[in-house]
Amino acid sequence: LVAEQTAYLVNDGVKGTDDEAKYVWNEELGGCTAKALFVGRGETEDGIGFVDTISADSGSVGLVLDKTSFYAEAGGQIYDTGIIKSTAGGCTIKIDNVQSYGQFVLHVGEVTQGTLKLGEEVTCGVDYGRRSPVASNHTMTHILNFALKDALITRGDGNAQGQSVDQKGSLVDESKLRFDFSWNGPLTPGQMADVEKLVNDRIDAAIPVRSYVAPLEDAKRISSLRAVFGEVYPDPVRVVSICPEPVSALLQNPTDGKWLDYSVEFCGGTHLTDTSEAVR
Missing domain, CATH: 2.40.30.130 (Elongation Factor Tu (Ef-tu); domain 3)
Known part of the structure; x- marks a missing residue:
């Protein structure tokens, strides 16, 4: 059309x-x-x-x-x-x-x-049988986004000052995921191992995947929010969190530092119910 x-x-x-x-x-x-x-x-x-x-x-x-x-x-x-x-x-x-x-x-x-x-x-x-691996791959892009920042910035070796890890694109289908991100060079084997461990730890932890539609300005205040630079989001916006607490708790106390341990993004896609549903 x-x-x-x-x-x-x-x-x-x-x-x-x-x-x-x-x-x-x-x-x-x-x-x-x-x-x-x-x-x-x-x-x-x-x-x-x-x-x-x-x-x-x-x-x-x-x-x-x-x-x-x-x-x-x-x-x-x-x-x-x-x-x-x-x-x-x-x-x-x-x-x-x-x-x-x-x-x-x-x-x-x-x-x-x-x-x-x-x-x-x-x-x-x-065809929900086809959608299921798509949703799994989509949820894992959120986990990967979190793990990259956690491994390279939060727990980095001290050489990441002034650096950022930002999503630049993604592709999710039933057979694969691709996640594009900014960084100042190729990841070392040690960094890749750290990212992989963080992802697998989140899968094993069976963390709930929750969604909630919230006013855009309220949602932007959540401390752990990872948004795509330059993207225009609707108001209200759908918030997808991979966190034990409901999204409403994040909105009530958005600056709480404990949210930094979890993935929070604006997203309109389909997802798993919890991370343990991902097959690895």
Whole structure:
């Protein structure tokens, strides 16, 4: 979708997709309504690409729903995949990509059975087996972010004065994670061993992974917060902590030094329930 398509949806009275259910696990989301069916720019008479019906003959299609449990690719985390079925049972769509365009979530895939009409009710079925390692890798990027600072700065050898370890990017999917960070050179074998030990210690400690939506200015005051430089965060913002205490406790006493022993970040991604769920 580009501006022409999103403007079309807005002008047609289609409301933004409610994707709060992306944080729910191991449940189908029923009662969703197909608000727009897309077959591609230039594929319809008006060139915009929306149609009233899709089938296997439509090729690659996109669905905008009023609500969804699928995670759209964002923040370095890959999209969910799965199945969308019509409630009546006549249509099945295999979803292999999910993207966000402004306020709309577009589910991209192919119809494998039947026909779906605009306005029909559907059920979202996320492939949670695939999402699980994605969530594990995402949680581990948070642990790695914490461990790098702890090993190189907090517990460093004294040569880190004036240095900083800041996240510069990340990529998280079901098979790997990549974490980009700033530092003044390659890590030594000793430093890498220290980071690895810190990560493994956190996994073994079975620390809860919690989330909480808080006012941005309040959340910024948490002493251990690790935010991406230059990133613009929403207000309110979702705070993800890997800490025995709930996020509300961090907000009540944000400057307490004990929070420096734990990971706290702004994040909209999916995560484990606790660190012991990570497989190593």
